[in-house]
Amino acid sequence: MTFRSARDAAVPAHLASADQLSRLGFDDRWDHAFHEASTIHLPDAPAFPARVVRTDRGACDTLSAAGPVRATWGADVVAAVASDPLAVPSTGDWVRVQAWPDGNHTVEAVLPRRTAVVRAQVGGTSSGQVLATNVDVVAVVEGLYPDPDLGRIERLMALAWESGAQPRLVLTKGDLGHDAAELAAEIGGQVAAGCPVDVTIAHEGEGLDALREVLADRATLALLGASGVGKSTLLNALLGREAMRTQALGAVHKGRHTTVTRELHLAPGGGAVIDTPGLRSVGLQGGEGLAEVFADIDGLALDCRFSDCAHDREPGCAVQAAIDAGELPERRLASWRKLQREAAYQARRVDARLRAAELAVWKQRTLDNRRAAKSGRQKR
Ligand SMILES: Nc1nc2c(ncn2[C@@H]2O[C@H](COP(=O)(O)OP(=O)(O)OP(=O)(O)O)[C@@H](O)[C@H]2O)c(=O)[nH]1
Ligand SMILES: [Mg+2]
Numbered sequence: 269m270t271f272r273s274a275r276d277a278a279v280p281a282h283l284a285s286a287d288q289l290s291r292l293g294f295d296d297r298w299d300h301a302f303h304e305a306s307t308i309h310l311p312d313a314p315a316f317p318a319r320v321v322r323t324d325r326g327a328c329d330t331l332s333a334a335g336p337v338r339a340t341w342g343a344d345v346v347a348a349v350a351s352d353p354l355a356v357p358s359t360g361d362w363v364r365v366q367a368w369p370d371g372n373h374t375v376e377a378v379l380p381r382r383t384a385v386v387r388a389q390v391g392g393t394s395s396g397q398v399l400a401t402n403v404d405v406v407a408v409v410e411g412l413y414p415d416p417d418l419g420r421i422e423r424l425m426a427l428a429w430e431s432g433a434q435p436r437l438v439l440t441k442g443d444l445g446h447d448a449a450e451l452a453a454e455i456g457g458q459v460a461a462g463c464p465v466d467v468t469i470a471h472e473g474e475g476l477d478a479l480r481e482v483l484a485d486r487a488t489l490a491l492l493g494a495s496g497v498g499k500s501t502l503l504n505a506l507l508g509r510e511a512m513r514t515q516a517l518g519a520v521h522k523g524r525h526t527t528v529t530r531e532l533h534l535a536p537g538g539g540a541v542i543d544t545p546g547l548r549s550v551g552l553q554g555g556e557g558l559a560e561v562f563a564d565i566d567g568l569a570l571d572c573r574f575s576d577c578a579h580d581r582e583p584g585c586a587v588q589a590a591i592d593a594g595e596l597p598e599r600r601l602a603s604w605r606k607l608q609r610e611a612a613y614q615a616r617r618v619d620a621r622l623r624a625a626e627l628a629v630w631k632q633r634t635l636d637n638r639r640a641a642k643s644g645r646q647k648r
Pocket of ligand 2: 500
């Protein structure tokens, strides 16, 4: 795909196909948001909606009704980013683009995001990084073979839940072992309970139907996972073309990072797929996602004798009892502890007072909901 330079206004963007926008996920709500964001109307400078495909410093490639358009940040965007780094136009954003008489294009506003995948910077001082926005479904991608990393799946599933999108687990490389279905069921049950699980063999087109259905609804699917798990291979299989370069066939090298930019691709029948570079470190912004991913531990904790049980050596601990009975893997409690600690640290760091209070309210609400659900079940 070639992007028109900022100076090339060969196609009047505002006159072109509305279907292109709708295939990208543009709907009445976005249309409304676009008009809300249109504060100035210049007769010689038409504005139009576009979706951000990829960004680099101070500029981005977008897809509009007329096709690809490259635009630089307008003054309002520069000002917004100065006060909130997360406001930077990001892959997946719907933006208002202004076409200027000299052929340049600028991004004048980022339309309010419906969802956002944001990772906290581990050990860093910045406020985090937006990985993808306006995502409907986050696919956490992990290789089923040779050694799926369950802790990594849990961490990414929490990130996916926090984004506001619908998480699902995609286990790739189903062809490299004999017990793929069994292994996937075991992994899914443990770390992605309640979420759909796909087992894929990308080059054979196997296991892709459910993901294709997601795209057929003109939804946006984001692929998150470590380097080498097969995200770009999956993207190419879904798109039916070599949209992104992948690691050499059969390569099992880790950390090669073949994909280096976050990029949105329009699927042939509509819908969009966002491919991302392999994630090395993923910090969690808050504890909301963890409550979803570790619902089993939170559920067991309701039966602990002490309401502030740390599930360590306290008498009457239902979590330790479940471990002793072989019902809960010890690894999972360790993972939960680690991520809870991290989320709590992050909460203090980002905004000591506000984030901690939010976390407490959320935890209490989750606990109350579970208690209510449980007492409902016991009454029945
Ligand atoms: N056998 C087998 N190999 C696969 C499958 N999916 C991906 N691969 C291989 O896994 C390797 C890594 O695939 P990529 O798609 O480049 O991985 P990625 O997740 O995009 O990696 P980064 O871009 O570095 O983040 C390649 O050699 C692929 O051919 C699969 O279903 N089966
Ligand atoms: Mg890749």
